[in-house]
Amino acid sequence: MNKYLRYLFISVLIVLSTVSTRAQQKNKIEFGWNSIAELPLKEGLNGTFTGIHNDVLILAGGANFPEEQVWNGGSKKYYDSIYVLVKDKNGYQWRKNIKLKLPEPLAYGASVVTEEGIWCIGGMNESGVHDYVFLLKWNPIKQVVEIEEKPSLPIPLASMGAAAINDEIYVVGGQEEAGKKATNNFLSFSERTGWKKLDDFPGKGRIQPVVVNQNNGKTNVLYVFSGTHFDPNSPDPNEFLSDVWHYNPLSHKWSEKDPIPSNNTPGLEGGYLGAAPATKLGDAHILIFGGAGGENQLWSQRLEIQKQIQNLESQSQDTSTVNIEIDSLQEKITENFKNTSFSKTIWAYHTITDTWSKRGEIPGKSQVVTQAIKWGEEIVLPLGEISPGVRTSEVQMVNITPRETNFGWVNYTTLIVYLALMIGIGWYFSRRNKSTDDYFLAGGRIPWWAAGLSIYATMLSAITYLSQPALAYSYDWQAYLGYFTILLIVPIIITYYLPFFRNLNITTAYEYLEKRFNIVIRMFGSTSFVLFQLARMGIVVYLPALALSTVVGIDIYFAIIIMGILAILYTVMGGIEAVIWTDVIQVIVLIGGLILGLIYIAVDIGDVGYIFSTAYEDSKFQLFDFRWSFTEVVTWSLFLGTFALNFAPYTTDQAVVQRYLTTSDEKEARKSIWMNGIISIPAGLLIFLMGTFLYVYFRDNPQFLQVGMQNDGIFPLFIADHLPPGVAGLVIAGIYSAAMSSLDSSMHSVSTVVTVDYFKRFRKGKSDLTTMKVARWVTIIVGILGTTVAAFMAAFPIASLFFFFQEIVGLFGSALAGIFMLGIFFKKANWVGTLSGAILSVLSLVFVKYYTDINFYIYPLIAIPVCVLSGYIISLIVPIEQKVSSNLVYSIANNKKRAEK
Numbered sequence: 001m002n003k004y005l006r007y008l009f010i011s012v013l014i015v016l017s018t019v020s021t022r023a024q025q026k027n028k029i030e031f032g033w034n035s036i037a038e039l040p041l042k043e044g045l046n047g048t049f050t051g052i053h054n055d056v057l058i059l060a061g062g063a064n065f066p067e068e069q070v071w072n073g074g075s076k077k078y079y080d081s082i083y084v085l086v087k088d089k090n091g092y093q094w095r096k097n098i099k100l101k102l103p104e105p106l107a108y109g110a111s112v113v114t115e116e117g118i119w120c121i122g123g124m125n126e127s128g129v130h131d132y133v134f135l136l137k138w139n140p141i142k143q144v145v146e147i148e149e150k151p152s153l154p155i156p157l158a159s160m161g162a163a164a165i166n167d168e169i170y171v172v173g174g175q176e177e178a179g180k181k182a183t184n185n186f187l188s189f190s191e192r193t194g195w196k197k198l199d200d201f202p203g204k205g206r207i208q209p210v211v212v213n214q215n216n217g218k219t220n221v222l223y224v225f226s227g228t229h230f231d232p233n234s235p236d237p238n239e240f241l242s243d244v245w246h247y248n249p250l251s252h253k254w255s256e257k258d259p260i261p262s263n264n265t266p267g268l269e270g271g272y273l274g275a276a277p278a279t280k281l282g283d284a285h286i287l288i289f290g291g292a293g294g295e296n297q298l299w300s301q302r303l304e305i306q307k308q309i310q311n312l313e314s315q316s317q318d319t320s321t322v323n324i325e326i327d328s329l330q331e332k333i334t335e336n337f338k339n340t341s342f343s344k345t346i347w348a349y350h351t352i353t354d355t356w357s358k359r360g361e362i363p364g365k366s367q368v369v370t371q372a373i374k375w376g377e378e379i380v381l382p383l384g385e386i387s388p389g390v391r392t393s394e395v396q397m398v399n400i401t402p403r404e405t406n407f408g409w410v411n412y413t414t415l416i417v418y419l420a421l422m423i424g425i426g427w428y429f430s431r432r433n434k435s436t437d438d439y440f441l442a443g444g445r446i447p448w449w450a451a452g453l454s455i456y457a458t459m460l461s462a463i464t465y466l467s468q469p470a471l472a473y474s475y476d477w478q479a480y481l482g483y484f485t486i487l488l489i490v491p492i493i494i495t496y497y498l499p500f501f502r503n504l505n506i507t508t509a510y511e512y513l514e515k516r517f518n519i520v521i522r523m524f525g526s527t528s529f530v531l532f533q534l535a536r537m538g539i540v541v542y543l544p545a546l547a548l549s550t551v552v553g554i555d556i557y558f559a560i561i562i563m564g565i566l567a568i569l570y571t572v573m574g575g576i577e578a579v580i581w582t583d584v585i586q587v588i589v590l591i592g593g594l595i596l597g598l599i600y601i602a603v604d605i606g607d608v609g610y611i612f613s614t615a616y617e618d619s620k621f622q623l624f625d626f627r628w629s630f631t632e633v634v635t636w637s638l639f640l641g642t643f644a645l646n647f648a649p650y651t652t653d654q655a656v657v658q659r660y661l662t663t664s665d666e667k668e669a670r671k672s673i674w675m676n677g678i679i680s681i682p683a684g685l686l687i688f689l690m691g692t693f694l695y696v697y698f699r700d701n702p703q704f705l706q707v708g709m710q711n712d713g714i715f716p717l718f719i720a721d722h723l724p725p726g727v728a729g730l731v732i733a734g735i736y737s738a739a740m741s742s743l744d745s746s747m748h749s750v751s752t753v754v755t756v757d758y759f760k761r762f763r764k765g766k767s768d769l770t771t772m773k774v775a776r777w778v779t780i781i782v783g784i785l786g787t788t789v790a791a792f793m794a795a796f797p798i799a800s801l802f803f804f805f806q807e808i809v810g811l812f813g814s815a816l817a818g819i820f821m822l823g824i825f826f827k828k829a830n831w832v833g834t835l836s837g838a839i840l841s842v843l844s845l846v847f848v849k850y851y852t853d854i855n856f857y858i859y860p861l862i863a864i865p866v867c868v869l870s871g872y873i874i875s876l877i878v879p880i881e882q883k884v885s886s887n888l889v890y891s892i893a894n895n896k897k898r899a900e901k
Helices: 002-023 299-314 319-339 408-430 436-444 448-474 478-503 509-516 519-551 556-605 608-617 635-652 654-660 666-700 711-722 727-762 768-795 801-825 831-851 856-877 892-900
Strands: 030-038 049-053 056-060 082-088 091-094 110-113 118-121 133-139 144-149 161-165 168-172 186-190 194-197 210-215 220-225 228-230 238-240 244-248 253-257 278-281 285-289 345-350 355-361 373-375 378-382 385-387 394-401
Touching (some): 030 355, 049 373, 056 133, 110 161, 118 161, 118 168, 161 220, 168 220, 408 727, 448 478, 448 519, 448 654, 448 666, 448 711, 448 727, 478 654, 478 666, 478 801, 509 654, 509 727, 509 801, 519 556, 519 727, 519 768, 519 801, 556 711, 556 727, 635 654, 635 801, 654 666, 654 727, 666 711, 711 727, 801 831
Parallel strands (some): 049 110
Antiparallel strands (some): 030 394, 049 056, 056 082, 118 133, 133 144, 161 168, 186 194, 210 220, 220 244, 228 238, 244 253, 278 285, 285 345
16 A cells, blocks of 8 residues: 555646646737638628538528629618538548538528527518528438428518527517618517417517527526617618616516627717627627728718718709719719728626626628628638628637736745645555454544534535625525524534444444344445535535636636546545645635735725625625525525435434544534534525625626636635745635635545445455555545546536536435434334335436426425335334344334433
């Protein structure tokens, strides 16, 4: 084992020595533009149906002026062709021999990309506006495009915007007839309900709006930007719009946001982004490329010239003179068309702070009446219109490179020294591990306050430290109420659970289950715990690795491996004692980091009152939501659900229960549990204040936000970019340590369970030395598995890890909580009823998760009662003879005896 540890230590040194080099390879965020293909139709197209399916780009339909330019009176032509662009080892190639055509020539419909295929909705041609809806799909086996007919629109529409939220498609605005007034239609489609005509969009009717689905910090919503209010009966038929709206599909309500900033469109105070290609990026950004506005949008000048021509044509003057003037004005119109171009500004709209920031400029001519589509890690802008009547045949690809990080050698030195200290602690305590009792329970040497801080650190983890400031930043303070449920849980633990864990002289919580029921229930409990911890380990490692990758510049897989190696190293060496004392250091560093961060923001903004008033005006301090809802997170479900979610880990989780057993006696254990409960409230206050301060800070400085970042990285972004050198390194090290603390707790507790509940239980008579070796090897294997799960999560990212973690707790923890309740409080509960109740509990949660819209906070409120009630009823129906010792079931008499002692 010592030889293996030396190899691990050498690996750590190699990895740490290359951290700084890897980080310096990251570049400043910038947009790289490449023309990756040119459409075989040289005149180009705009208004095509566009999308990516099965990793190919499909373009269908579209329109252009193939013979004469629009200013020379050219006629528009519509197309039914379908083009497919594929990427292979030779680059990007157009797939030849695509014989399939659209039902008829079409353009100016709406395209929505889904996993099923590309939804093509509505559109128009020479014969008018249509209600067609069909799906374009690429069959990678047959190498052909397939068309699947879908239910038609309830009304014909063209030049509208559309986007999908989950499995529902929404359509906004458009025209029902060519050349007629723009509408404010609002439609939706799902496979369950078909097409529905919803209440009209509350803004002005519009064509060519920018419609994008993005999360607003609370839920996925529909954003509608700009567009043109077209009314042929108005003296000025084209009214450029600068408004912004969003629609919440849960509340079914529209809200108006702040208008688009000016992009110097003539005659317009705000910005005009009609027909702009746009896409969502990350958790809260929407990137908008150019748009039909800008200082060279000369529509108003052209309109004035046309009015002059109309006036001259209506006058009865000398024909030759009038014709000369008209010809001169026609030449001006031609020049106007040629000189008109579109905005080149690349805007980043941030949905949480409702702010805009300029992030660059389009290097060539701006494309409009097209779409921006994610193709892998890049964004594709195919075809489109580059000036009035002029199309392009080019397919542009935009590469977004990360911004340069300036973490600095001081911070890296701090980080490396801190992590080396963790290894030193493991080495120090390795000398005290003389037996399995030392390795698993520290020989009862841990003081109550250290055990309490370790419980807090285990429950805190990097999930809480990063996700909950992000939650307050993007949402509000409702989740803070959950901290107070811990104080409600503490009396229950010390009265009803702690005595069983302490007085039965057990190492794992699941030993109690065999004593109370039988080996089957013990195996069910310990296996459920191991599966839960493997999932948890992946989350608690992935989240800080993601944060460090985003803001420090370390490759995410690289960061995961470092954490895994370090945590394995000091946990294998030092056992539970090293784990607990590293937890203590971690808590001090993390709380200190919160305090320093709050002070920095307050000083930088210079007005704490402004921070609080701004957050209050934006509803960021909201604590209560007394609506009665099962689908949205509201107060009743959050408070009761958090109580139930916390109940499971504090009563059944070996990682927590093990801390109860490391103190010298039950009195000290009770004090450690109270310590954890009491420290949670002020620490939670600091965490949520940090999220609120970050909201105001980045609301005032949206240019500091990293485009495309995940919300959980907001605190590390602030730390790396704005805290002083050394301090930033220490806090980032603390985050690293928080992740490792949760990882080491999971590793050690799983090692304890596997060693005690499986190896010692079924391989009796083995020496203590052999058992110690097994425990250490299991720790290494579990650490590798947890690191692998984290790497898998990095490959398939999850939007909100805090909420995902709560779902995992609800799914795995509820059945275990029910099992312990049945064992402790119901003497007639037997193993058949208990196992049946646990299985029914899991099945009920699977049904609720995948077949209902109930929010995850309600999961344990369903699952725990299902386990207890069904388990007890089945126990009565299927009685089994069993002898239950009085010290295995709670009774008032036993409680009094214990109190007297």
